[in-house]
Amino acid sequence: MNVSQTMETEEDLLTSLQIKLYHPQQRSKGMFSLLTLGRRIKQDADDPLRVGRDGQTCTLALVDQKVSRKQLSLHAYRTPQRQGMFFTIQNLSKKGRLIVNGTGLEYLERLDLPDKAMVRFGEYEMLIMREPGEAKGSFEMELDVLEVSPSTETCVCVPPRNPVMDTGFGYTEGLRFHEPSECDDTMPYHICEIFTLP
Known part of the structure; x- marks a missing residue:
């Protein structure tokens, strides 16, 4: 068999x-x-x-x-x-x-x-x-x-796109936004986005 x-x-x-x-x-x-x-x-x-x-x-x-x-x-x-x-x-x-x-x-x-x-x-x-x-x-x-929100400490790498300008808000205030408030466009292949709560 x-x-x-x-x-x-x-x-x-x-x-x-x-x-x-x-x-x-x-x-x-x-x-x-x-x-x-x-x-x-x-x-x-x-x-x-x-x-x-x-x-x-x-x-x-x-x-x-x-x-x-x-x-x-x-x-x-x-x-x-x-x-x-x-x-x-x-x-x-x-x-x-x-x-x-x-x-x-x-x-x-x-x-x-x-x-x-x-x-x-x-x-x-x-x-x-x-x-x-x-x-x-x-x-x-x-x-x-x-125990804590993964969006406050997790960096998820995604394909590069147009950089987002720094808004100047402090980290805590930035949690109100749906989109990342800061981006590092110097990384050669990937950028990191911090995903925030609505």
């Missing part, structure tokens, strides 16, 4: 998604109480990973009436041109925009997720990092809650 060459073995390294969550009222509101934190969870690659308040249809259920029943989803995919498993992110909420590394997504719009992404909806922030693997039928995710 022939064994398929594409069948996963116990030794196949799974692609991993590290998802770090933050909300400014997470200590008092308990919105992450339904999530399994701090351990790796295996997920079938053909099942979308959904985030929202509906515990029946969402893999990651948030206890918050301000969150849409289905807020967003992550879809795994592969391409003939590249090795590995990659992900798209889609906005499932009719109520609000989803911000991915500074790009706004309206209802049902989707975007290829880079290896490191800052995702925002409402007051929520998700830092998502992908570690490549070999397995084709599944991936794993690990959830953690951050």
Whole structure:
């Protein structure tokens, strides 16, 4: 009997998604109480990973009436041109925009997720990092809650674009803006943007 060459073995390294969550009222509101934190969870690659308040249809259920029943989803995919498993992110909420590394997504719009992404909806922030693997039928995710906003200390590298002029505001005041208030255009290949809360 022939064994398929594409069948996963116990030794196949799974692609991993590290998802770090933050909300400014997470200590008092308990919105992450339904999530399994701090351990790796295996997920079938053909099942979308959904985030929202509906515990029946969402893999990651948030206890918050301000969150849409289905807020967003992550879809795994592969391409003939590249090795590995990659992900798209889609906005499932009719109520609000989803911000991915500074790009706004309206209802049902989707975007290829880079290896490191800052995702925002409402007051929520998700830092998502992908570690490549070999397995084709599944991936794993690990959830953690951050004590401080990742936007105040995380620098996500993105392809260069026109520099943004320094506004002259102090760091704390700059948190009110949706776009970065300062840019270093001297870096040869990448620039860093600080993503801020709305």
